[in-house]
Amino acid sequence: MTSEERDKDFVWHPFTPDQPWRDPAHRLPVIVRGEGPYLWDEEGKRYWDGNSAIWTNLHGHRHPRLVAAVRDQLERIDHVSFLGLTHPWGAELAERLSRIAAGESGPRYRTFFSDDGATAIEAAVKIVWQFFQQNGQPQRDLFLCLAESYHGDTVGAMSVAQSRFHRLFEPLRFPSVPIQAPACYRCPFNRAAAGRKDARQGRRCSWECVRVLEEALDRHGHRLAALWIEPKVQAAAGMWMHPEGYLRELDRLCRERGIFWIADEVFTGFGRLGSWLACEREGVFPDLLCLAKGLTGGMMPLAATLVREEIYAGFTGGKNRAFLHGHSYTANPIGCAAALASLAVFEEEEVFERIARHAELLSTLSQRFWRHPRVGDVRQEGLVLAVELVERQADRSSFPKEREVGFRVCERARAYGLLTRPIGDVLVLVPPFCVSADDLAGMVGALERALWEELP
Structure with a gap:
């Protein structure tokens, strides 16, 4: 029995509906290693940790100072x-x-x-x-x-x-x-x-x-x-x-x-x-x-x-x-x-200086989301980015819940190496502070690509 099979047979995940997670066709990433802003699954695929381990990880995974x-x-x-x-x-x-x-x-x-x-x-x-x-x-x-x-x-x-x-x-x-x-x-x-x-x-x-x-x-x-x-x-x-x-x-x-x-x-x-x-x-x-x-x-x-x-x-x-x-x-x-x-x-390690630089870059990168016709709002504070999706911009109307638009976009982004989780139909990026400029651009690019593919 694989780890994924054991999980589907014995584990109860928080805030996670039984479907589609337990569908045999749905692949559940089995994470086995972390380093800096990256996570690897048991098949060797590398991902960006776009929500910092549910908003807990600050300096990246396994920071040497913390491990010591x-x-x-x-x-x-x-x-x-x-x-x-x-x-x-x-x-x-x-x-x-x-x-x-x-x-x-x-x-x-x-x-x-x-x-x-x-x-x-x-x-x-x-x-x-x-x-x-x-x-x-x-x-x-x-x-x-x-x-x-x-x-x-x-x-x-x-x-x-x-x-x-x-x-x-x-x-x-x-x-x-x-x-x-x-x-x-x-x-x-x-x-x-x-x-x-x-x-x-x-x-x-x-x-x-x-x-x-x-x-x-x-x-x-x-x-x-x-x-x-x-x-x-x-x-x-x-x-x-x-x-x-x-x-x-x-x-x-x-x-x-x-x-x-x-x-x-x-x-x-x-x-x-x-x-x-x-x-x-x-x-x-x-x-x-x-x-x-x-x-x-x-x-x-x-x-x-x-x-x-x-x-x-x-x-x-x-x-x-x-x-x-x-x-x-x-x-x-x-x-x-x-x-x-x-x-x-x-x-x-001049962390606050790094956050300030990355926040400025994230502000620039995030402007591209405004080009999408289903984006109602793009908001940012520091290294926290939120992109709110709406069915109609004119009246800020939300999508029907059963469409699970935010979930589908984030699932699609996983194929491009980004792990993150939406809040309803709000796409969220909360990266670790150790990300490089290239990492940040990659995260935003993966999310944007997934958005256009799910909502062309």
Whole structure:
């Protein structure tokens, strides 16, 4: 029995329908090796990793610095409980994360470690809830979130989001209040000529989305525990990208009303947009900050929930005020060592300079997508590219779901050496930071070729 046959007989893949994946005629790539931006299957075919191993891999596969850090850590210790114990790697990483989040002028943050993005979100939900319950404001039991927001798939993470992926599980969720997302292309007030390359520049925006936010804060403020946001880019929504200034306005409105806001930077953190954090781009400091995915450069599962010191102070004073939450692999030393090595790569290999150069190139390369009559929007932040396909440009109408246009385009791109996965009918490229200019051109070329072949 081959690996592919075993997989089709015994494995259940996430977010993957049974068909066509288990069709005997469908070939499932069996990946056996990775190096830099490339993956190889067992037949020796090389691919570009166009989604960075589901957005986790930063510096390319098997970066020597990260591999060495993991090997060295295994010679020291594999795992140790973090319940009442500590280790140097967890303590150092917590300090480094606080300094990254706070910059030169921000607050001190405490770090609560966990395993992945959803567990970082769950921790934040429970931190905020317990804070208000034991600090005299039990009426604050409501969360505010953006339309089509996604924060993970555990029950708490689903409850503070409004993603189409979670509608089946609606009865399991506790209530939260969704508001309009500041996604320009899908904005109901968008007055631009649809389908034009200059649509975003041409729209006459009156910041209606900010007014909607302000009204929601005023309406629910007495009950609000916190507002959730994926700053700058709502990834799972379809790489919805927020206009410059929205995050600053959100911070201002929350500060004026004394309302906590939580930044989910599981996707945007660690260079994706060209800076350490998306919040850094607009000079704001959230009350809580959730990190995962790229935290270890894609080497190991590790997550972190950063909390302002004044919130942490609400848990001091004895056992009956301790945070009642934890994970078996909290602050795993191997994961912490990999994360510290990843931060060192940023600082010693001029990664941000490389991201800036590649982002400029990607902006130039991506303009070719506007030539296609079924492209409604092309949007980019840093090394994140999204190409939204529509049935008609004039009214931004979507294709019928059963046509699976985005899936078919990405399947076709695989024949040209590109592995990526769409979000609905939004084609997405999220390459590792180590790509060369030729690699980037090859990825864009493969996606464009597949698009024209599937939608001539």
